Amino acid sequence: MPRDRQVHLLEITFMYSRPRRRRVLAAVSVLLLGALLSPAATASASPASPEAPDPARIDLVLDLSGSMNENDAGGQTRLAAAKQAVTRIIDTAPEQAPLGLRVYGATYPGQDKKQGCADTQQVLPVTPMDKAARADAKQRVAGFKAVGFTPIGVSLREAAKDLGTSGKRRIVLVSDGDDTCAPPPPCEVARELKAQGIDLAVDVVGFRTPSSARTQLKCIADATGGSYADAEDADSLTANLGTLFRKGWRTYHATGKPVAGSLAGCQDAPLVTPGQYLDRFTGGRDLYYKVKKRPDQRLQVSATAVAEEGYSRGSIITVAAGPPGDGEPRAWLREFDQSMGWANIISTGGRSKPGSGNETPAPDDTGCIVVENKVTKSGDKPMPVELLVGIADKTTQGAGARTPQPRTGADAEGGFSFNSATPIGPGTHRQSIAVGEAPFWRVELKAGQKLTVKAGVDIPADFPDSATAGWAVTVYNAQRESTQCNKDNRLTELLAGRTGHIERVCGPWEVTDQDEAKSSDSKGYDVPGTYYIQAQVAEPHAKAKGIVVPISLTVDISGTPRSGNSPVFHFGDDTAQGPSQPGANGSDKQGPSPTAAAKDDASPVGRLALPIGIGAGVLVLAGITFYALRRSRAAS
Incomplete structure (x- = not known):
């Protein structure tokens, strides 16, 4: 949230500002917001290693009926535009994202309705898009031909089978017209799938569809809680199709180095070196870590927690660091951020002051980092937290870090x-x-x-x-x-x-x-x-x-x-501030690329990560004002 903030609530405005070192809340707003708590995946062999939930399994159902040969999609056929859009999806799919492909109207060019309405095939099983799967999928798309009928209802039933019966699943349907094979009516099939209690939604892109077909396609999306979008040419089809796929893939995805911060203070905390880590909050508990920093070095600590639906108003996270001892460590840095209720992340960070004479030294140059958790309604479900740790010293003054090429x-x-x-x-x-x-x-x-x-x-x-x-x-x-x-x-x-x-x-x-x-x-x-x-x-x-x-x-x-x-x-890694390779925005996975770190035994190469979805919902209490005042005074 910006430092000087304003909350809109029924056209009443409350404002407060927060200087860096002494921050005071002047007012607090109250609003009830519902949200679900999304658990992180279970830990791996290392203790308490939170990971991202599995991405949604997605089956793309593509219309290859004869009308897709119409040459009215921005100077090319609808089929050519669809191939372009689907190839783009395949190219940008994260490697861990399970993607399948089903087509209808692709093989039978005749007039027999019984045969034509059975013309639906799974041409690519739902599988993660590794290099081999990606190449195979693109080769299959290049060979598509549009020849037959439009059995949308039958294809939706079969696509649901393609996806299995567990986990989050989505069908993304691309069609340019009405179902020519009903029964079963497509909207009835959509309601049938929803009535089964299956965690499955159907998103639909209507590609140059007439009004009658648009009504039918919107009904499919509405009945399953999916989305509908229109497309008139290759560019809009590519954009809208990509947007619908990102709904299943591109929430705040977490990968990287797991860490389990201490819940009992600095004494038993793990040592973190420069890099990015993934941990998790539970039940309002704070997290502690040890860090090594000489008095002539500067420390940056950033913490980010991520929600699927947005945090409760007044939820706060704070990062602080300093020598261990009585009370909370904060002599080196302390920063906090508060959610205003709509953002899906709470993120804050701080840097220590320059110069060895401006700070309290730590015994053996080992200090303590604390990430304070004041997220309301957090309960006992895991809440992933990203921790970024950086070091700067005299040897790195003015050193050049890699700058990615703008896209x-x-x-x-x-x-x-x-x-x-x-x-x-x-x-x-x-x-x-x-x-x-x-x-x-x-x-x-x-x-x-x-x-x-x-x-x-x-x-x-x-x-x-x-x-x-x-x-x-x-x-x-x-x-x-x-x-x-x-x-x-x-x-x-x-x-x-x-x-x-x-x-x-x-x-x-x-x-x-x-x-x-x-x-x-x-x-x-x-x-x-x-x-x-x-x-x-x-x-x-x-x-x-x-x-x-x-x-x-x-x-x-x-x-x-x-x-x-x-x-x-x-x-710990020169990708710490983001990817620089084209296409990296389609996947958070990046290979290691070591760089020179600060000259200290606290600076081996690390890896980066990004947290994933949680949730919270609800109420800001006036007590947060008291909390912020007390913390601000204590920090001073």
Whole structure:
């Protein structure tokens, strides 16, 4: 959340600001929000190693009826456009994502309805998209021909069988017309699947469909809790199909190095070296870790917790570090962040002050990190937490870290975590997202540069309204700490029943340096490095989730970088601030690429990870004000 924040609640506004070292909440808002708690996967052989839940199993059902040969899809046939879109899905599918492919109307060109309406085949079993499976799938797609009938209902029944009977499953149907084989009517089949209590939804893309077919296809999606989107050409088909697949694959996916923080204080805490780790909260318990840092080095600690539906208002996480001893460690750094109820992550981070004379030394250079858990309604279910640890010392002052090549066009589609945030440069980037998604992008900024972010969304005329729905843009600095968006302090641009194009502008803000006298500390733009941009439709009506909306993201970077000797933090791996290879936004998995770390026995190469979905729901209590005041005074 931005440091200066505003919460909208039934058109009543409450504001508070929070300076870096002494933060005081001036008011707290109350709102009831429902959310589900999503458990992390069970631990591996190492103790308490939280992992991401298995991604949804997805079966793509593709229409290859004769009408797909129509040459009206933006200068090419519908079939050619469909091949392009499906190939894109195969190329960008994460390796661990189980994907299958079923077609109908592909083999029988005759007029016998009985034969034509039985023409449905599973051409690719539901399997993770490793290199071999990916190559096989693309080869099969290249050979597709469109010749026959349109047995949608029969194909949906068979697709459900393809996916099995356990876990999260989705069918993504692409069709350009009505079912020509009913019975069974497709919508009745959809209701039949739903009535079986199967955890399965059908998303539908209507490709140049007439109004009669659109009604039928929307009914399929509505009956199963899926989404519907229209497409008129290859580009829109590719975008909308990709958006529907990301719903099953691209929640905040966690991979990386597991760690089990101590629940009983610093004494029994594990030692963490520069890198990114994955742990988990339970029942409001704090997590402790040991870290080695010499007095001449600087420490960065960032913590991120992620929810599927958004946190309860007032949920707080805090990171602090310092020498172990009586009370909580905080002599080196302390930062916190509070959820306003709509964001799917709570993320905060801090850095120690420069210079050995500015801090309390630790015995044997071993300090303690604590991640404080004040997430309301957390219960006893695991809540994954990402911990990023970095070290900078004199040997790394001014050292060059690898900067990824900015992407454009389709390759600039937002990723779904800090690690998979898509690198972009100045300019305007367009894509579509499903309501409920919250993609990330990243830009590199140096002291002296100014950042302006303008994000727009096109809200359809029939968009289900919600009193608290809005268009939200969040900018996070290099500490993964949210910054102020603009001087009006609002978190979101409220929709309030509006439709059409709605824009939200953040900035311009000048990036300074923590060591500079004119630091913009209170706004969060005092840390040169990687900045992250996240956009989403906040607090949508439940019926709005899954609706595909076009968005635009315009980034402007002005000003002249100033020369200086800012510290460069190393996180155990030069991918710590995000991927740099094309296509990495389709998968969070990255290979190791060691880099020089700080010269200390506390700096071997680590690996990165990203947390995954949890949830929370509910109520902010006025007691949070007391908590923040007490913590702020204690920190001072």
